Amino acid sequence: MDINKALADLKKEPGFVENVGMVLVHNGVVRGWSRKGHEEVTSIEITPDFEKMEEIRQEIEAREGIFRAWCHANAGHMKPGDDVLFLIVAGDIRENVKAALADFLDRVKSEAVTKKEIFA
Numbered sequence: 001m002d003i004n005k006a007l008a009d010l011k012k013e014p015g016f017v018e019n020v021g022m023v024l025v026h027n028g029v030v031r032g033w034s035r036k037g038h039e040e041v042t043s044i045e046i047t048p049d050f051e052k053m054e055e056i057r058q059e060i061e062a063r064e065g066i067f068r069a070w071c072h073a074n075a076g077h078m079k080p081g082d083d084v085l086f087l088i089v090a091g092d093i094r095e096n097v098k099a100a101l102a103d104f105l106d107r108v109k110s111e112a113v114t115k116k117e118i119f120a
Helices: 003-012 050-061 094-112
Strands: 022-029 041-048 066-073 076-078 083-091 113-119
Touching (some): 003 022, 003 066, 066 094, 083 094, 083 113, 094 113
Antiparallel strands (some): 022 083, 041 076, 041 113
16 A cells, blocks of 8 residues: 555546545554553454444445545555554545544444454
8 A cells, every 4th residue: 555646646637636635644553562451462453344434434434524535454464553544534624524534434443343362
C-alpha cells in the first residue's frame, strides 16, 4: 500500500479542487505493547471484514462536506511497526473532515477489524 500514490490519485480526481480543503490520513501500526497492561506484544493476527469496511466507508463518504473516504487494511500475521490500517478522508472544511475521520476510525476498529495479540 503506497499512501503517497493514493493521495496523488485522489488529487487527480475530477472535483477535487472544487470540493476539498482538507485531507486527513490515519496510518495505524502494530504496537509493541498491549493497551490492557502494557504487556509486550511480539505479533498480532488481523482479520478485516472487508464488506463491513466498505459499508462504513460509503456511509462516511455520504456525509455533508465529504468528497472521498478511502480505506485499506492489511490482514494476517504482523509484527510491531507493521502497517495495519490506512484511512483517508477528504472534504470541504476541518469540522466535517475531522469528525468524519474520527467516526470512520472508531467504527472500522470496533465493527470491521478483529485482532489477536500474541505476547512475549
